[in-house]
Amino acid sequence: MVSAYAAGAVILAPIADWLLGAVGREGTFMVLASGLGLVLLGAAALLPGTSAAVPGHGASTDSAAPVPHGFARAVPALWALFSLGSLPALVAFAHAGAFAGDPALVVTAVALLNAGNVIGRLAAGPLDDVIGYPAALHGTALLLLAALLALLPEGLPVLALPALFALGAQYGALSVLTPVATADAVPAARFGTSYGVVFSGWGVAGLAGPITAAVLASHAGQQAVVAALTVVGILAWAAVLWVTPSRRSRHRRRLWATEWLSIQLGRCSDGA
Template identity: 50%
Template sequence: MSTARALTGAVLLDLAVSPLFAWDVVTGVLGRELGVGHAVLAGVFSVGLLAFMLGVLLGGRAADAVAPRRLALVALAGTVLGLLGSAAASSVVVLFLTFGVLVGGSTGLGYATAVRVAGTVASGRGLALGLVVSAYAAGTAVLAPVVSSLVGAVGRAATFVVLAAALGVLLAVAAVLVPGERPARTTREKARATRPVVALWLAFGLGSAPGLAAFAQAGNLSGAAVALAVALLNVGNFAGRLVAGPLSDRVGRRAALHANSGLLVLACVPLATGATGPVALVALLLLGTQYGALSALIPAATSDVVPPERFGTTYGRVFTGWGVAGLVAPVTAAGVAGLVGYGVVYAGFLGLAALSWACVAAYAR
């Protein structure tokens, strides 16, 4: 199978497994229908995030041994069943199981499969990974307004059914395009590169925490309309993913990671000094770019230090750094900001940025 065809399948796969981050669009109507508060529905998303992380962790290991097509079909079945179950859900407990566990875990498996396909191409891995992970960001950006319109027009149940049908078709096409053969073992397995992998795990978690917190509290940070602040974060996220991977093929992964660390510091400084308005919006655009770029650079850097036979397993472990940050950073930042303000929170994030940069330096050595 040609590399171009396999990569196209991986891009479509990542495009289709992005409904998790459109959850907030349906929480309003779900709260009214089920009679539950925002905090309970936020718990569904937290479970989904945890299941997504576990899906990437376990899916990465599976992707090293199982044909990508089979894993894509499993992701298809789980995603469609989870969305249809969410359409029929009459209680929040069902939503925890259908959307949280089933959709979260299945989309994590699909994400791991797509990244594994891109991260083991013979050459141009930065470009391949940039295309694949940017597709995930694009899917989220497209789904949110579409779901919002559908909920208003046809209601919650029909919206989930339409999503299940559309994403099911897209996942079926992706499954046809990705390789149907088990991954080949072309080299002897090398000793595990423990030190650089630990450095990348820490760099991913620490370096993504400010961006993850910003996505959750964009309006409060900028002092501007929430929609505009989130849009700028998403634009930066998509652009960073798309550009950083191929750029790292040219300048080297180490140089690209150092530049990303510098961009994180640059983005956090205005937010730490309490800037609002246009300055804060520019800072959020830079922060989104840094976050997106890191999401492409970390798997590319991982592929440089482990053999293809272990890439899926190793990246699944590295990805848990992002998962821990996603579970902890937004909640902690909101709680601390309620006491001392977001300026102090982002001053603290400058410290995390420095630690992340030190981890990048450790990887570079």
């Protein structure tokens, strides 16, 4: 389902291009709006019954769910992860030609970003099943930094285009792994509210990132934008560390507590 967000752009682009020539701009938007309306009607028909119609579900609300230890820090950490981790790719979509090193390559650059986005979204789920989301998140952070470092040399499309593909893949994978991490950090009844807050980080990054990058590029040049995004990439990796160590540290504390208890029980049995 998350992958469809990116795949839709690839599938609809040639259809919209044909519609523009066939029925014009207004007609294209009417056709797309009609299609969206039909999809929404189909989705509404496929929805299960409301909570009021399902026995025992009326009292299951976000406010009634127990708040686990660490919940208060989990949502801000995930918000920082999603906003910082998605910001470079969102800026790249808006500045694709400049990032590629040649404005004539803007179509190729956007296509590569979209292709990476689709592949990253499709691959992240199976990758999470194999290595777990903490390791996968660290992999996305490494890929982000590698892509940004490859964009630092100016006017080298041979480096920039693969870097943009990698940037799209990182963004797509992060978009899948963030809800997985959220589901692991919060109770199931609180997931909707919590992920709504986390997802707002994407909105902030999508609005503020390209605008700030445009201002910075006009005053200091495009490479200053890439350098600033590299700093953002480092902060995004710090956010990954903020999100993932709590599970490991709790596991270590449980191991240490178990080992300490075993030692104490052993001493008691020796004394007896």
